[in-house]
Amino acid sequence: MAWGGLFSFAKFWASTQQGGRRQVDSAAHTIKSHGATLARNHFQDWLILLLLILIEVVLYLTHPFYRFVGRDMMEDLKYPMKDNTVPIWAVPLYAILLPMAVFLLFYMRRRDVYDLHHSILGLLFAVLITGVMTDAIKNAVGRPRPDFFWRCFPDGVEVYDKWGDVVCHGKDSDIKEGHKSFPSGHTSWSFAGLGFLSLYLSGKIKAFDGRGHVAKLCIVFLPLLAACLVGISRVDDYWHHWQDVFAGGILGLVVATFCYMQFFPPPYSNDGWGPYAYFQAMEESRTNSNANRNSPAVQTMEVPAVNQVPRRNGDAPTPFSYLSPTLEAMELGLK
Template sequence: MREVQLGQHTVKSHGLQLARTHMHDWFILLLLLLIEVILYVIHPFYRFVGKDMMDDLKYPLKTNTVPVWSVPLYAVVLPILIFLFIYFRRRDVYDLHHSVLGLLFSVLITAVITDAIKDAVGRPRPDFFWRCFPDGKDVYDAFGDVICHGDPSVIKEGHKSFPSGHTAWSFAGLGFLSLYLSGKIRAFDRRGHVAKLCIVFLPPLAACLVGVSRVDDYWHHWQDVFAGGILGLAVATFCYLQFFPPPYHTECWGPYAYFSLYRSLMARCQLTM
C-alpha cells in the first residue's frame, strides 16, 4: 500500500492560498476591530448614582497594577510568539494560520461583547466618588443624583465597571493559549503526566492574577471580574473549537484543516491504486 506523506506546509508554499481561502474571516476581524473602536469611544450609560450609594464607591483612586498597554502584549503578542515557535519546529502553516486567526477572533469578539455591555450597563467603579468629586466635595441635584465636577474622561471611565475588560481580555487570550498548549502536548492522553497539566494551568493562573489585581486596585467589583473571566474563557473555548479538535481528542495536536487535507490525499491515493 502506498504511504501518504503530507510534507511541510510553509508560509511560502501555502500562505497565500490560505489567506485567500479565509479572506472573509480576516475581513470580519477588521469589522470587529472597527466596532470595538466605536464602542470604546462612545459614552456609556450614566446611571443614577445617589448619595446613599457612595459608601460603596469611596475606595481610593489608584493606578493600574497591570497597565492597559500591557494587556495586548500578554494576551495577544505572547501567544502568537508561542505559535511562531511551534511553527518553526513543525513547519505547518495551517496550524500557525488557524491558531492566530482563532486567537484574534477570541480577543476581538470578547472585546466587542465586553465594551457593549460596559456601555449599556454603565456600572460605577468602586472609586467613582473620587472620579466624580476629586476635591472630596459631593454635590447632588434635586433628585439626589450626582453632579460631577471632575475630569470628563475620568468620569466616563468611571462608568465602565461591568464587566472587567482586563479580565475578559486575559482569559480570551491566555485561555485560548491554554487550550492550544493542552492539544500540542496532549495533556489529556490518559497517561497520567501531571507535569503537562502544570503547563496548561499557567496561562489561566496568570489571567486569574490579573483579575485579582483589578479588585485590589479598586477598579472593579468582584462581580465584574467574575463575569469578565467567564465571558473571556467561554469565547476562547468556542473560537478554539472552530479550528481545533477538543484537547481530549486523539487528533488534538493539529487543526481540522490538517486532517482534512490528509484524508483527501488518502482518498486520492486509493483511487489511483
C-alpha cells in the same frame, strides 16, 4: 510522576515530526507552499476581523450609560484612585503577542501552516469578540467603579440634584471611565487570549492522554493562573468590583473555548494536537492519490503472452510490462 510528565513533554517537543499517529510531514504544508492559498480561502474571515476592530473602536469611544448614583450608594464607591498595576498597553503583549510567539515556535518545529494560520485566526477572533462583547456590556450597564466618588468629586465636595443623583464636577474622561466597571475588560481579554493559549497547549502536549502526567496540567494551568492574577489586580487597584472580574473571566474563557473549537478538535481528542484543516487536507491528498493510482492512464498495460512470467508454485501466469530489473527480479522470486 511530575518530573516524568515534564520529561514526556520534552520528548514530545523533540519528536513532533516523528512520533504519534497521523503526524505532520514537515515539508508538506509551509507558509511558502500553502500560505497564500490558505489566506485567500479565509479572506472573508480576515475581513470580519477588521470589522470587529472598527466596532471595538466605536464602542470604546461611545459614552456609557450614566446610571443613577445616589448619596447612599456612595458609601461603597469611596475607594482611592490608583494607577493600574497592569497597564492597558501590556494587555495585548501577554494576551496576543505571547500566544503568537508560542504558535510560531510550534510552526518552526512542525512546519504546519494550517496550525499556525488557524491558531492566530482563532486567537484574534477570541480576543476581538470578547472585546466587543465586553465594551458593549460596559456601555449598556454603566456600573460605577469602586473609586467613582473621587472621579466624580475630586475635591471631596459632594453635589446632588433635586432627585438625589450626583452632579459630578470632575474630569469628563475620569467620569466616563468611572461608569465602565462591569465587566472587567482587563480580565476578559486576559482569559480570552491566555485561555486560548491554555487550550492550544493542552492539545499539543496531549495533556488528557490518560497517562496521569500531572506536570502537563501545570503547563496548561500556567496561562490561566496569569489571567487570574490580572483579574485580582483589578480588584486590588479598586478599578473593579469582584463581580466585574468574575463575569469578565467567564466571558473571556467561554468565547476562547468556542473560537478554539471552531478550528481545533477538543484537547482530549486523539487528534487534538492538530487543526481540523490539516486532517481535511491530508484526507483530500489521500483521496487524490488513490484516484490517480486507479486512473486508466496509470494502469499496467497488458503485454503479449511471450512476456508473461509464471507465478511461483505453478500458479497462472501474471501479465506485466515495462518492469524494471528490480521489479522483474521480485516477480521472479529472485529477491
